[in-house]
Amino acid sequence: MTGAEALVACLKAMGTRRVYGVIGTSIVGFLDGLYQARDTIRYISCRHEQVAASMADAEGRLTRRPGVVAVHSGPGALNAMIGLANAAKDCSPVIAITGAIKRRLQGCDGMLELDHVRVFRPVCRATFRVEATYEIPAVFTEAYKAATRGPGGPVLIEVPEDIWGDRDDVTLDALDLTPEPPPPVEEEAVRRVAECLLHSARPVILAGGGVAYSGGEDLLKQLVERWPIPVATTGNGRGVLPEHHPLSLGRAGYAGGTPMADEALKRADFILAIGCTISDMTTYEYTWPIQADIIAVNLDADNDQKKLPITAIAADARAFLAALVDAVASLSVEPRPTWIDELAPVRTMWENLLQSMRAPDRRPFSPAYVCHLLGQMLPEDAIITVGAGMHLLYPSDFIPCRRPRTFLAAVNFGAMGFGFPAALGAKLVYPERTVIAVLGDGDFMMTVQDLETAVRENIAVKILVINDNAYRVLAFRQRVQYQGRVHGSVHQNPDFVRLAESFGIKGWRLTTSDEVETVLSEALALEGPALVEVVTDPEDIPPTNLEAVMRMSGM
Known part of the structure; x- marks a missing residue:
């Protein structure tokens, strides 16, 4: 051989x-x-x-x-x-x-x-x-x-x-491809977590990629509905509890976190992080004031690298959730009312902001309306991939995740150039599912050459390019933090529609809200790959937890 x-x-x-x-x-x-x-x-x-x-x-x-x-x-x-x-x-x-x-x-x-x-x-x-x-x-x-x-x-x-x-x-x-078993779940550790959940006044579960990767979403749902506990997620944990669920707070932390999730972590007296730890992303580089007791159930042994006191339990997320659900069911304790209602004013403020941003008659024309409409048109199992930059806030804010592993991003390294190839890979794995790459123009230009790969291999991804002719998150920071000295963050782009057509891909350009529904419908119905350029005003700032971002940036 x-x-x-x-x-x-x-x-x-x-x-x-x-x-x-x-x-x-x-x-x-x-x-x-x-x-x-x-x-x-x-x-x-x-x-x-x-x-x-x-x-x-x-x-x-x-x-x-x-x-x-x-x-x-x-x-x-x-x-x-x-x-x-x-x-x-x-x-x-x-x-x-x-x-x-x-x-x-x-x-x-x-x-x-x-x-x-x-x-x-x-x-x-x-x-x-x-x-x-x-x-x-x-x-x-x-x-x-x-x-x-x-x-x-x-x-x-x-x-x-x-x-x-x-x-x-x-x-x-x-050749031995037998998977190594995860560490055994210790009964004492499960009992300790159950008691913390029972006796805390404001518990929060932070669910991470470990829950998604292990298929533990059904057990998470059972747990939090048995003892009504609000759930925030990390970037890789999005969808482990459908984001329209009444106990869902959405994602926490930098680059897509909701004020509800962030505020819940700040007010909580106990945080159970499962399938994740408490990272710099979750805490806005450890500037977000979290005072809760924290237990992290995770297979990654990097809790000692974090800057918050964390009690670590080495366990598979699904296995631990299964044991915890059984432990909770065995307790003869009446479920207490959830404290999520305390966050209602924050949720109302956030929803009002989202509604104003996604209004079809808003000027200037915003990708918020495009992503909102797209989110309504997509099936539940559609996969969204994003790059790195301000553009990712639009799908984060306006396209809710209803299943795990339907939002792929370079969450913890933040590299540009991930979103388009991730969409190509996802479509090859699941050819029957809708896969959409939502990309900034700067991010897309780093991998644009593989439009040829999409055509040659007949990979029917849909590409949404949010084009503001800038590295907008950096230009914004220069304007705010560096007295308007914008330098090295603004550029010019090719005609993305003609560029797509030169590869043999059908393209559309959106400049107003009038044709959004028609264009999206045509692009989604097309059998092959398709590209939609959304011309974006550089001053259009998508909703985010601005207080936390400013604190993180020292502003």
């Missing part, structure tokens, strides 16, 4: 359906192996390695089976690093396969040489180098277990170019 055949056999055993990548001399042998397996594994050729890595990241988030990306040695691998860092920060299982120079040339400081194992170690959960063909099943086993262990994350396997064609005795008996 050759090295390429051995690695492809490992991917087949894992259930891999797609590999994303950009070809290079150091992996052309691997691509030949994928060619031989093309009936079972689809290779998606991308136009940039960051795109390939983010497509694999989206697949990892949605399926919890590691997404796979293959890149060239050196420059190709480094181009993929941003995508792998997003996956690391948001606990998405990804296996990155990178080529390397031939073994006889290692250590010569030659062209394309890079110590991937060392360079990627701070970003990945683990990094590996294949030294001989027969090692591949054992190395893949370790990589798979590292990628899926605990909360999940990216790993890297470096394979020298000459191994792809090297033939050796390879046994797949060394």
